[in-house]
Amino acid sequence: MFSLHLSSFLHLLLLTAVAAQDFSIPPQWRKPTSNISLSARQTIAKAVIDSVLPNFNTSSGGIDSLPLDQSSSFLSAVLLYESIISSTTYKAAVSNIFTVVPQLHPQFFSSLSWGLAAMHAYRAYGDPSYLSIAESTWDTLNSYFIDAGDASSGQHPLKDTHFNSLCKGATTAGGVFWLRDRTDTQVNGETICAFMALSAYLYEATNQQQYYNAATLSAQFIKSQLYNGTIILDTVNVADCSLKPFVLTYNSGFFIEGLSVYANHTGSSDWTTFLYDLISTTVKFPGWTGDNGIIIESSTGSVNDALTDSVTQAFKGIYIRGLFVTWSRSPRDSDVAKLIESFILVQYNALLDLASFPGVSEFSPRWLGPPVSQHLPWGQASAIDVLNAAIEMMPVSNTTPPTGSSGSAPILPSQTTISQNPPDSASSGSTSVNVGLVAGLSVSGAALVFAVLVALYLYRRHRRRTRIPKAGLNSTEEGMEPEHIDERPPSSQPLPGIIQPYMLTQSQSTRPREKSEGYLYGHIGDPPVSSPSQQSNSHEHKRLDSFSIDTTHPGQTQDSVNTNGSHAVRQGVSTSGPNSDATRRTARTVPHSNSDGVSNGRSTASNSNDQEVDPVEPSMIPMLVQRLNRAMAMLPPVAPGQDAENPPEYQNTPP
16 A cells, blocks of 8 residues: 555656656647738837836836836837847936936945846947946845855844744855845845846856855745745745745746856756746646736736736736746747747737727737726736737747848847758859759769859859958848847856746736835835826826937937937946947847847848859850860769769869
């Protein structure tokens, strides 16, 4: 009986382990694919940005009707959009926002939401001043970090309350306190997971040991204290080890984003496995995903609830952002990437079909619908991450360069999925010749016209080789993705399953905002929030518009600002310097054309494939026949039993 029970128990464990990485796509999911054109996807995302970003209010330091933490999260999504399409459309607006916010909210500016936004700005534009802002933000938040010494003593220099060295049998080192209150010892998901993500991004950008240590300890704390085997829970109080098991997507979203960057850069197979476990369980978690695959967070109450902003409505896009970052770093044909892509496209189709009116880019925060007839910034803020991801998730055979993109290659890490069988660099636009068949023929038996055709082929290829270096080509044949540049430091190892750098529905309860001040992720007091009915008077506020903002300094022209980079103003942070365009890399799945019609990341010489060959005079035929004889002499013989249609590869050397 014991052996039977033991066998059943082991079988259950095996089933649990297998289920932990179930990447199957449920057949009942609603519309997990999309054939909407790339240009339409880009247009929809841009329309949402343009409906919200101009409402940035210089009086409050945030976007009207959105608290500052939601404003900064929306700004991060705008910067991801810029990275995805390799654009600098909103560069001036972003520069002005980072100039105004620290002046109006110096304490809040040190919070994690703006630190992550600064990191995304650095990755989008390559301006090192944004990296400095992110580092300064991390320095401030790190003072609330529980290091190994703090955990051992149960004391922290900024806390008056003693806390436990161990909770659930694991160290409390790696936690980050949620509130500045000296008596509060809570560590909550949105703070520690966002801190872990910022640490991972900074480690990837700088390779500094302090960021690696912080990311590692934080990840270990999250796994041991907040992970319940399925999702990331909300809050643990390290003074008594009590848990608040609120169900919120953004806790898992921040951690998935950070863990994707961390596992990718460190090459840790253990953390990769855990990341995939977390994705496979959270995507199908019934607490926030319906049977049809649509996120149902904040969609279970009254329809009128959509008209009131809430954390769950606006921040569920953070979960999508984390999944997208993982997808961007994974081979597109991997099981985890296929699951993520299907899940996000389910949300995309729900937004277009259920949460908005046809042809109108105004989205309800309830993705199950019904659509709303008024502008809701929190609905737009929750939708933008889905719309961003859909731009990259075009069917490979349907990808076409979007119009209207500008700027240099983004610093967004690429997925570098390289085909195992790339076409020969000389194949496009050239005359096809069956070399195996030619190898089996003798010159004496070949017709003169055939000899001329072969000679033309060799002559034309020789001319092209003198003009087009093979390394300058970047194939975009159907089924192929453009090559990307891996900028990881030499110390970074390739990761199985994840490729180089670029990651509700029914909540069981809604975590109350226990205090109005002191949030390390959130805010030090929100600006006044205007209701939707007050939007009609929004023109009375002075706003920042990406097309009309004057970011020039005395004696400086607007053009020089756009050329030299953003001018983020922060005490102790240099705002000058080049834009570091040379550090950027192309990380798109789809090539984009610049204003000159030349695809970014591709040699302009590749257009020479379309050049015409000069006509051949009859007097040249004897010379061409001689050239053919020399070429035939260079061809390898067909080995016995070898298929003449598929000869072995050999080095193509111009005759």
